[in-house]
Amino acid sequence: MIALLLVSQAWGGLLDWGCTNGHPIAGTAGFHNGLTAVRKNATTYAAGSFARRELRGPKAVVWDMRMIANAATVPSQCRDQNGRIKQTVYGEPLDLAATNIGFNIPLVDEDAAKFRVFYASSVTQSMMWPRTVTIFAPMMGIYPALLAPMVLDNNQGSGLGTFAVDFIAGATFRSDVISVQTGLAGADGLYLDVTQDVSGLFANTIFRNGFDLANTPYLLGGVQNLDPTRLGVPAGVGMPSFYYSRLPTADALTTTALAEAATQEILHGSYADIAEMVDVHFEHQLDVAPRELSIAGHNAEWHPRHEDDGELASGYYVRAGAINLPERRLLGVDGGVLPTVLIEGKGYEDNMGGALGAVLSARLNDPDLLLIHPYARNSVSLRLSLEFILK
Amino acid sequence: MIALLWLLGCGEKLPADQPCIEVGTAIANRTETCTGKRGVALDRLDLFEDEYLCVADQVDVKGEEEADLYECAFIVRNLACELVEDYGDDFERWLDSSESCAQILEPK
Numbered sequence: 001m002i003a004l005l006l007v008s009q010a011w012g013g014l015l016d017w018g019c020t021n022g023h024p025i026a027g028t029a030g031f032h033n034g035l036t037a038v039r040k041n042a043t044t045y046a047a048g049s050f051a052r053r054e055l056r057g058p059k060a061v062v063w064d065m066r067m068i069a070n071a072a073t074v075p076s077q078c079r080d081q082n083g084r085i086k087q088t089v090y091g092e093p094l095d096l097a098a099t100n101i102g103f104n105i106p107l108v109d110e111d112a113a114k115f116r117v118f119y120a121s122s123v124t125q126s127m128m129w130p131r132t133v134t135i136f137a138p139m140m141g142i143y144p145a146l147l148a149p150m151v152l153d154n155n156q157g158s159g160l161g162t163f164a165v166d167f168i169a170g171a172t173f174r175s176d177v178i179s180v181q182t183g184l185a186g187a188d189g190l191y192l193d194v195t196q197d198v199s200g201l202f203a204n205t206i207f208r209n210g211f212d213l214a215n216t217p218y219l220l221g222g223v224q225n226l227d228p229t230r231l232g233v234p235a236g237v238g239m240p241s242f243y244y245s246r247l248p249t250a251d252a253l254t255t256t257a258l259a260e261a262a263t264q265e266i267l268h269g270s271y272a273d274i275a276e277m278v279d280v281h282f283e284h285q286l287d288v289a290p291r292e293l294s295i296a297g298h299n300a301e302w303h304p305r306h307e308d309d310g311e312l313a314s315g316y317y318v319r320a321g322a323i324n325l326p327e328r329r330l331l332g333v334d335g336g337v338l339p340t341v342l343i344e345g346k347g348y349e350d351n352m353g354g355a356l357g358a359v360l361s362a363r364l365n366d367p368d369l370l371l372i373h374p375y376a377r378n379s380v381s382l383r384l385s386l387e388f389i390l391k
Numbered sequence: 392m393i394a395l396l397w398l399l400g401c402g403e404k405l406p407a408d409q410p411c412i413e414v415g416t417a418i419a420n421r422t423e424t425c426t427g428k429r430g431v432a433l434d435r436l437d438l439f440e441d442e443y444l445c446v447a448d449q450v451d452v453k454g455e456e457e458a459d460l461y462e463c464a465f466i467v468r469n470l471a472c473e474l475v476e477d478y479g480d481d482f483e484r485w486l487d488s489s490e491s492c493a494q495i496l497e498p499k
Contacts (some may be wrong), residue, residue: 019402025458027465029416075405075413077458089409089457090402330423330432332416 018130019078019085022092024160029332033375034072034094034160038126040372041071042164043217044247045098047148048185048206051120051168052193052220054387055102056181057307060354061388064100065138068369070379071096074128074160094160095134097125099141104172106390114174118183121148121167126160138384189217200226200241219246225272229305238274239303242267247372264371266291276300281321283367292367294321294340310391312355317344323367325374333375340365348389357387410495411445413464418485425472439482447495463492 024031045066054062073091080086101121108115123141127134141163144151148167168191170183181193185206195202203221205213213219222243229235245266265286272279279296299315307313319342327335344361361383363369369379406412415436423432447460466489470478478484486492 022402023458025461025465027417027468028413028461029420032420032468073403075409075461076402077456078402079456085402085404087457088404089461090404092402329436330416330420330429332412 019076019080019083019090019092020130021079022076022090022128023079024092024128025075025077025089028075030072030074030091030375031160033331033333033373034074034126037071037094037096037373037376038124038160038162038164041068041096041098041126042122042124042166044368044372045100045122045124046217047100047120047122047166047168048191048204048218049220050100050102050122051118051170051181051183051191052204054100055104055118055120056172056174056179056193056195058104058106058310058389059102059387060104060106060390062100062102062104062385063142063387064098064102064383064385065141066098066381066383067135067138068096068098068366068379068381069093069131071126071369071373071376073375073377076128092128095127095131097127097134097137097141099123099125099138099145101142101145112175114172116172116174117170118172118181119167119169120183121145121165123148123163123165125163128160198227198230200224200239202243216246220244222268225303227305235273235305236275239272241270241272244268266371273303279319281319285326285371289324289326291371292321292323292340294319294367296320296342310389312348312357312389314347314357315345317342319344323365323370325370328374331375338365338370338377340367342366344383346385350391352388354391355389357385357389359383359385359387407448408445410447410460410464411443413461414467414486414492414496415439417464417468418482421468421470421475425475435480438480442482442499443496444499445495446497450494459491460495463489463495466491 070093072094074094075089076092078085078088078090102118104116104118106114106116123145125137125141127137144165148165151165166186168183168185170181170191172181179195179197183191185191189206189208191206193204200223202224205216205219207216220243224241224243225239227239228237245268247264267284270279270281277297277300281292281294283291285291296317296319298317302313302315302317304311304313321340323338323340325335325338342361342363346357346359348355348357363381365379366381369381370376418439419432419436422435423429450460467485470488486496
């Protein structure tokens with residue numbers, strides 16, 4: 001890796017492609033979009049969505065790191081004295097990073113009922129520095145992630161290069177009938193996830209300032225991974241999902257200038273694990289346009305059907321498709337159809353009385369990312385997740 | 392992958408009319424912010440593009456920073472809502488907010 005970094009830096013240096021002394025220009029659409037990206041990154045990779053995704057099952061420790069390159073392009077003045085773009089205005093990519101840490105401790109672990117306490121935290125960062133430095137930012141996020149209740153969000157929203165911190169401390173009750181996850185979200189929020197595992201029915205949100213569903217930071221609900229094997233049907237039939245999401249947050253959008261992105265309502269549909277090797281996905285953004293159609297291939301073990309009984313997912317997953325990006329003239333964004341590709345691999349090894357796992361993925365033009373950062377072009381996201389599962 | 396990421400991170404020169412595009416976007420964005428009406432904002436953007444010509448590529452920026460050409464967009468994007476409402480489709484008044492606007496934009 002170090003060799004690759006050196007080669008890439010030397011190559012870039014020889015060609016004088018970059019700018020070492022760039023200054024973002026306020027007042028431009030790119031600057032404005034960059035600020036929006038920073039705020040939305042904080043809510044997209046917040047502790048709430050992480051807790052549902054990773055901490056409902058038996059995972060005891062999860063450390064999830066993401067780097068999102070090219071989330072926005074910010075007009076900047078290059079004050080270098082040499083190089084290809086010296087003394088000119090150029091478009092500087094804004095990069096985002098997210099670090100999630102989760103701990104999940106089982107207190108009751110019977111077949112009929114499980115009770116766990118958990119801690120989930122999130123640290124999001126935004127950067128316009130050389131990538132040879134920023135590539136390590138998600139790793140460095142571990143320190144504030146562990147100390148989130150003390151750090152809180154004292155530095156949030158202070159510019160294009162900033163960080164935000166968020167955490168949930170709560171508990172999960174899981175039975176054959178229903179699973180409930182709840183906890184304190186930050187200083188003033190109540191996180192709630194209710195899931196019926198047989199039907200896949202679920203609802204997930206964070207309440208702040210009272211129990212008003214119309215004013216929650218985000219709202220997810222519907223059916224996710226309805227698993228017919230629980231009803232005795234063969235696994236090859238697959239797992240349908242159909243759910244609604246309202247993103248991003250109400251409270252993170254501090255100016256009405258961001259209203260174009262403030263009420264994104266999406267219908268998500270998928271049919272996963274057809275013949276235990278194919279997934280189909282689609283998304284439709286209400287009142288805007290169909291967003292994504294993609295197809296994925298994977299190995300038979302990719303989707304765990306009985307995660308709580310110790311079944312682990314591993315292998316490979318490749319997904320490709322097209323995204324329809326609507327035109328947003330007020331953001332200075334041209335619309336169009338973009339390709340999307342996701343390559344992911346994960347594996348586990350028995351160790352320390354449990355299983356150590358690693359997930360590595362790379363994605364070009366993530367549809368979810370383009371939903372929240374519609375001004376991102378050819379964005380590349382990298383993810384490394386390390387896990388420990390108690391057996 | 393990391394090498395590719397590094398190369399994708401290189402800055403790209405912007406088109407010569409970018410300062411003018413930014414002014415139009417700023418006017419429309421400010422209109423939507425202050426009025427809450429996206430349709431009005433988009434119509435105003437169309438009208439602005441019909442009425443004004445970009446001459447940013449004719450400005451001699453020697454000895455100055457090219458970023459100065461973006462001052463007009465910065466000022467417009469930060470106009471008070473009372474002024475936005477008052478100016479409406481009268482772009483001359485919008486552009487009088489900063490001397491830098493006349494440097495890069497001319498009526499057609």
